[in-house]
Amino acid sequence: MEVKELVMSRRELQILTNAIYRGETRYIHVSYPFYGTELFTLDIGKPELKSIVRPDAFDWARNSKRPLDRSVSADELPSYSDLRNCLLSSGFLNYKNEQEITDRLIALREDSRDPNKRPRPVFVAVDTNILYDRFLSRHLPLVDSTGRTVQAGDFRYVVSEVVLLEIDSRVTHKYSRDxxxxxxxxxxxxxxxxxxxxxxxxxxxxxxxxxNETEYLLTELRALRIKGTPARDKEHNDIEIAQSYKHWARSNDYDVVLLTADEDMVTHARAGELMPLQLEIPFAVPEHARIDPWKMSDLIYDLAVTFGVISLDNEEVRVFGEWGGKSSTDYAREHVKVVFPEEGKHDTVSRQLEICRRVLGWANG
Structure with missing residues (x-):
């Protein structure tokens, strides 16, 4: 069967979902083709995620696809945690204590502006998991019960080189022919x-x-990079992260608030005289819930990259987060490859994509 392709950015995926909806398709069945498992149904009309796959059903499908060759790591098979992490990083799921975090961030912002309450400059430091979960770019701004808003740009940030190296050290594996x-x-x-x-x-x-979140932190939020010495194992790495922030704060006479989603890191932060702010990861995933329409493209993008490829079954569309010839620039620009059937919506999406790019080119030109 002949197919047609488009390389699109994360934000441009909104054009894809809009084109499907205008074609009078209300429901998109999103699946992981390598397991033959439907992940959820996207009701574009509401919008809402429905029939989100249950952990036991997902785990059964994953276990049935374990490689027979034991030299191939089963770690390469996406897990239910990967699905939950995508639902969290896209902003579909909230942290369990997100409202409390909102209140504390607003209080921190107000206190940092009052020299009587906080005479020393305040910086927000980040743990590695905060970058993986994309809290700063995807969950902020946040609104409290009275309507007050806190934004990522309300604070000054600092990031340890140990955190950056921890992420970079995992960019090592490519699939072999075997x-x-x-x-x-x-x-x-x-x-x-x-x-x-x-x-x-x-x-x-x-x-x-x-x-990509690191780039947002360094470029958009202008975080300061500070030195640190990585350890050989994760537990000691966590201590080194906390210690690097502690030494930097002491040498400059700053107050440092450490954002983390790790219980142990809270302990290390307190030992280092830092102020920990712990985000509590949600472990339960509802079977259905509303989704912000602007977060649909984030979810599709995160799933495509994490899983490698996802299918929009009833449209016979496949979204590849990895493909032959994908470059580092494609990753930096958050590109995916969308493959359409010959008689699908390629021409409609391509036409609308060209118009949007032209308009944005004029606006930025």
């Missing part, structure tokens, strides 16, 4: 694996998502 062959023996739709030859593995792809 791995592709072994996965093809157990995966559904093995023909799609040709796109992954010499492509980035799952952990590498997820780390590249965190690198």
């Amino acid at each position: 791995e592709i062959r072994a996965l093809a023996q157990v995966f559904s739709h093995p023909e799609l694996l040709q796109e992954f030859s010499n492509g980035s593995g799952r952990r590498t792809r997820v780390s590249k998502l965190a690198m």
Whole structure:
């Protein structure tokens, strides 16, 4: 069957969902083709995610696709945690204590502006998990119960080199020919694996998502980079992260608030005389819930990169987060490759995409 392709950015995926909706398709069935498992149904009309796959059903599908060749790590198979993390990073799921975090951030902002309450400059430091979960770019701004808003730009930030190296150290794995062959023996739709030859593995792809958040932190929020010495294991790395922030705060006479989603890091922060602010990860995923229409493209993008490819089944559209020829620039610009059937909506989406790019080019020109 002949297919047509478009390379689109994360934000441009909104054009894809709009084109599907205007074509009188209200429901999009989103699946992971390598497991043959539907992840959820997107009701564009509300918009709402419905029939989100349950953990036991997902785990059963994953276990049935474990490689027969034991030299191929099962870690390359996306887990239910990957799905939940995408729902969190896209902003569909909230942190369990997000309202409390909102109140504390607003209080911190107000106190930092009052020299009688906080005479020293206040900086917000980030732990590695904050970058993976994309809290700053995807969950902020936040609004409290009285309507007050807190934005990412309300604070000054600092990031340890240990955090940056922790992310960078995971950008190592590419699929070998033997791995592709072994996965093809157990995966559904093995023909799609040709796109992954010499492509980035799952952990590498997820780390590249965190690198995009790092770029946002350093470029948009102008975070300061501070020195730190990485350790050989994660537990000691966490201590080194906290210690690097502690030494920097002491040497400059600053107050540092450490954002983290790790219980142990809270302990390390307190030991380092930092002020921890812990985000509590939600473990329960509802079977259905409303989604902000602007977050739909974020979710599709995060899923495509994390899982490698997803299908919009009833439209016969596949969205590749990894494909043959994908460059570092494609990752930096948050590109995906969208593959349409010959008689699909390629021409409609392509036409609207060209118009939007032309208009934005004029606006930025």
